[in-house]
Amino acid sequence: xxxxxxxxxxxxxxxxxxxxxxxxxxxxxxxxxxxxxxxxxxxxxxxxxxxxxxxxxxxxxxxxxxxxxxxxxxxxxxxxxxxxxxxxxxxxxxxxxxxxxxxxxxxxxxxxxxxxxxxxxxxxxxxxxxxxxxxxxxxxxxxxxxxxxxxxxxxxxxxxxxxxxxxxxxxxxxxxxxxxxxxxxxxxxxxxxxxxxxxxxxxxxxxxxxxxxxxxxxxxxxxxxxxxxxxxxxxxxxxxxxxxxxxxxx
Ligand SMILES: Nc1ncnc2c1ncn2[C@@H]1O[C@H](COP(=O)(O)OP(=O)(O)OP(=O)(O)O)[C@@H](O)[C@H]1O
Ligand SMILES: [Mg+2]
Numbered sequence: 001x002x003x004x005x006x007x008x009x010x011x012x013x014x015x016x017x018x019x020x021x022x023x024x025x026x027x028x029x030x031x032x033x034x035x036x037x038x039x040x041x042x043x044x045x046x047x048x049x050x051x052x053x054x055x056x057x058x059x060x061x062x063x064x065x066x067x068x069x070x071x072x073x074x075x076x077x078x079x080x081x082x083x084x085x086x087x088x089x090x091x092x093x094x095x096x097x098x099x100x101x102x103x104x105x106x107x108x109x110x111x112x113x114x115x116x117x118x119x120x121x122x123x124x125x126x127x128x129x130x131x132x133x134x135x136x137x138x139x140x141x142x143x144x145x146x147x148x149x150x151x152x153x154x155x156x157x158x159x160x161x162x163x164x165x166x167x168x169x170x171x172x173x174x175x176x177x178x179x180x181x182x183x184x185x186x187x188x189x190x191x192x193x194x195x196x197x198x199x200x201x202x203x204x205x206x207x208x209x210x211x212x213x214x215x216x217x218x219x220x221x222x223x224x225x226x227x228x229x230x231x232x233x234x235x236x237x238x239x240x241x242x243x244x245x246x247x248x249x250x
Contacts, residue, residue: 001062002060004059004184005026005063007057007059008023009057019041022045022208026182029180029181031173031183032183033185034185035187035188035193037203039206043078050070051069072148075154082142086127088119088126089111092114114141119141132159136157150182150184151181153185154186156172158189173220173221177221190234194216194218194231195222195227202234211241214230214233
């Protein structure tokens, strides 16, 4: 059974159709990506999942209608959401504090993770004193420590330079394998999607519909050179969109 299942989800803002028809599945422990052009409606889909906005269609979690959004999802927003006036340690505890965990207990929970996230020694630094990659790792630390059922990652590496982005993708893939996270990632980077995902949903431009559901059968850990043919196929779908094939969940 899918952990998360969306069936024909739609969303309009006033007269603006943003999501036309989104059906997708994420199984337990899977890494699934949503790949689509800028402005397609990808972040809007996460707004629906986190309960910030309401749409039409069905959203199921473990087979039941999705209601308790906060229990299921740990959300890393598209923009670096670290608070500049809080030290990295206290940024990392934010999600737990929002859940009602006292700051001291929250610090005790996040502190051991700093080494694993490559942030040891930077606990008392402010965000502006870190590199872009480190800031994104801090934001991810804050997200995963909430121990929700699923990670929602909205272009976590979109603002990074190409080299740092590649390093972060490798690091994330390794962390995902070690921690058995269930993850849904938004990206417009084809290579990133192929490198990280078990399955990729390719979306059209706004109003977004699923053009293709593409399983990625490549062995892990991924060999970046083995992915070139699949990357070329997906780029072709994005650049020459055809009506939906292979997304026939009803
Ligand atoms: N709260 C809102 N009210 C009105 N329109 C909105 C709102 N949120 C998003 N939109 C519109 O929905 C469309 C899709 O926006 P969205 O942020 O979901 O795109 P995206 O696929 O995440 O783009 P990008 O890849 O650039 O992040 C845009 O035209 C945007 O202006
Ligand atoms: Mg977005």
